[in-house]
Amino acid sequence: MxxxxxxxxxxxxxxxxxxxxxxxxxxxxxxxxxxxxxxxxxxxxxxxxxxxxxxxxxxxxxxxxxxPEDRKTTVDFRFRGAPMGVISDAPALCAxxxxxxxxxxxxxxxxxxxxxxxxxxxxxxxxxxxxxxxxxxxxxxxxxxxxxxxxxxxxxxxxxxxxxxxAEVGFGLEIEAGGDHVDPSAPIRIDLAAAKWGYGWSFPKRCSTTIGVGGLLAKNPDMKVAMAEYCALLGVEAETRSFKGQFLPFxxxxxxxxxxxxxxxxxxxxxxxxxxxxxxxxxxxxxxxxxxxxxxxxxxxxxxxxxxxxxxxxxxxxxxLRMARMIRPVIFLPAMEAGFARAFRRSSTLRMQYLRLMAGEVEYGDILARVILRLPRLTVLAIRARF
Ligand SMILES: Cc1cc2nc3c(=O)[nH]c(=O)nc-3n(C[C@H](O)[C@H](O)[C@H](O)COP(=O)(O)OP(=O)(O)OC[C@H]3O[C@@H](n4cnc5c(N)ncnc54)[C@H](O)[C@@H]3O)c2cc1C
Known part of the structure; x- marks a missing residue:
């Protein structure tokens, strides 16, 4: 019954x-x-x-x-490990x-x-x-x-x-790093290009630091290699078999x-x-x-x-989400990512916009307008690009 x-x-x-x-x-x-x-x-x-x-x-x-220790207002942006700027008064993110x-x-x-x-x-x-x-x-x-x-x-x-x-789905790998890597006062770190069409992250929490890489599955047939390289960059010793993975409809x-x-x-x-x-x-x-x-x-x-x-x-x-997909190639297309990283490094406004977007204070429509103003040539190329 x-x-x-x-x-x-x-x-x-x-x-x-x-x-x-x-x-x-x-x-x-x-x-x-x-x-x-x-x-x-x-x-x-x-x-x-x-x-x-x-x-x-x-x-x-x-x-x-x-x-209060879960509230994060400092974000350290990197590109291939090199600093792109730290924002210390970001709208709060919670870990x-x-x-x-x-x-x-x-x-x-x-x-x-x-x-x-x-x-x-x-x-x-x-x-x-x-x-x-x-x-x-x-x-x-x-x-x-x-x-x-x-x-x-x-x-x-x-x-x-x-x-x-x-062909369209994303995939992410993560570990929880303990021991010396527990430091809830450390900034949030985001590493563009740690994975192809994606990024790496380090989110310090009370009992561990969540470290991961994620991006489009089709562009990262061996995400484990990207993850191992990212752990090495952060000085974290981790066995490949400790990586946990999951699909992400990116x-x-x-x-x-x-x-x-x-x-x-x-x-x-x-x-x-x-x-x-x-x-x-x-x-x-x-x-x-x-x-x-x-x-x-x-x-x-x-x-x-x-x-x-x-x-x-x-x-x-x-x-x-449609607008974000239009902007995505400007950030992740291999021919564009270095140019984007340069613009991001030079412009604290762009960095802050990214964070305000995550805070829900601005929408992708506003960002699209700014991106088009800052990177007109790259944007046109990106929108035309087949990806
Ligand atoms: C590596 C990684 C890192 C991420 N980091 C972030 C982040 O920092 N911030 C952020 O906002 N998003 C992040 N995301 C995305 C976020 O995790 C998801 O978007 C979010 O969890 C979606 O919530 P949901 O409720 O739709 O699904 P889920 O949270 O996946 O919940 C689905 C539930 O369904 C249950 N379930 C599944 N199948 C069945 C079944 N057959 N029968 C019964 N129950 C079932 C599962 O047990 C689960 O409890 C990340 C994703 C990944 C993979």
Whole structure:
């Protein structure tokens, strides 16, 4: 006998947690499913931008809790290891551990009334029958299904046959460096060109420093080499086998994020910034928007209209990601990257704009205008370039 819910959410990360919280707070019967029990680890830099914090506060009605030592305002930019400038009064970025942050988000969704199906995987999704089966045999029916199950989304596979396009997807490797490498007062470090069409990062936290490289998978067939070189550059001894990797939909968003009453949110919908790799903010926001679309469709007693409503809500995010994709070659195209690094080194305004973008204080439209002004020739070439 199936249990049925108004909205079933698969995935209890930032997208699924935000979706389940929003739907449960609206009084709907909500199920929240995750194959892992929380707290659980999630490979991620864990850097939370001002934009993400704004969405979090809008959804949950309070500021995201952080200790003062998690707040970072100094960012050290590098290009191939050489300094490109330090900004010491950046809009605050917060260095979190996803294990803690996601457990807090999931607990809020469950505390608001979402029924707890964490710690169990989904075995099968029957979109036509509007039902799914869990690995333990339980069957769950839904009016609206939200797939917030990450880059390797089972829901996206059920709808479209594959979760992402290997030609477009990104990939990241990380380690947590402990011992001598723990220094929460150190600046955030971003190394352009540490990976092709991507970058390297060092995010100092209370108990470790999260070090990683990430970029387009197709341009980095051996990302482990890039990671080993980056660790060597930072003076971190690390065995290749300790590198952990994960796909990242690096700007390859789904133009149609679902089908009828089935919606995709967060990484499952490909909502990651194609320049910075930021995904937490878009995950929170799209989870909220997916739930709101589901709520509206159910109010009209027409769950199949959820996708049309959701697509309308998502337009500003899609517009921003499209613009970022236009700018991306100026930063990452091999013929352009040295020129970009020079401009970045010379211009504290450009560096600050990058950080203000991450804070959600400016949008890609503003940046595009500035880039075109600063680098007219390069920009025209980049936009024309086939990449
Ligand atoms: C190496 C790396 C570094 C990154 N660094 C940053 C950063 O510093 N800042 C930033 O903003 N973004 C960063 N990102 C991106 C960010 O991690 C993602 O965009 C974000 O986690 C997306 O959230 P989500 O809720 O959509 O998916 P996820 O956080 O991936 O959550 C998906 C959930 O679904 C569950 N799930 C998956 N499949 C199933 C299934 N079949 N059944 C049930 N449950 C399932 C998983 O267990 C998981 O809990 C990084 C990504 C990578 C790979």
């Amino acid at each position: 199936a249990q049925t819910f108004d909205i079933v959410v698969i995935g209890a990360g930032p997208a699924g947690g935000a979706a389940a919280f929003t739907a449960a707070r609206a009084g709907l019967r909500v199920a929240l499913i995750d194959r892992k029990a929380f707290p659980r680890d999630k490979l991620c830099g864990g850097l939370v931008t001002g934009r993400a914090r704004r969405h979090y506060a809008e959804i949950f009605g309070h500021e995201m809790p952080f200790g 979190t551990m996803r294990r803690d942050m996601d457990a807090m988000i999931c607990a809020q969704a469950l505390g608001t009334g979402a029924v707890d199906f964490t710690g169990v995987s989904v075995a099968e999704i029957d979109v036509k029958a509007k039902a799914l089966t869990l690995k333990d045999g339980r069957r769950i029916g839904f009016d609206v299904l939200i797939g917030a199950d990450g880059a390797n989304s089972q829901v996206a596979k059920a709808l479209f046959g594959q979760a992402f396009d290997r 700007g390859d968003f789904r133009k149609v994020p679902g089908q009828g009453a089935v919606l995709l949110a967060g990484d499952a919908a490909g909502l990651v910034d194609p320049i910075t790799g930021e995904g937490i903010g878009y995950a929170l926001h799209s989870g909220q928007l997916a739930a709101e679309a589901g709520i509206e469709a159910l109010k009209r007693a027409r769950p199949e209209t959820a996708l049309a409503l959701y697509r309308r809500h998502l337009r500003p995010i899609h517009r921003a």
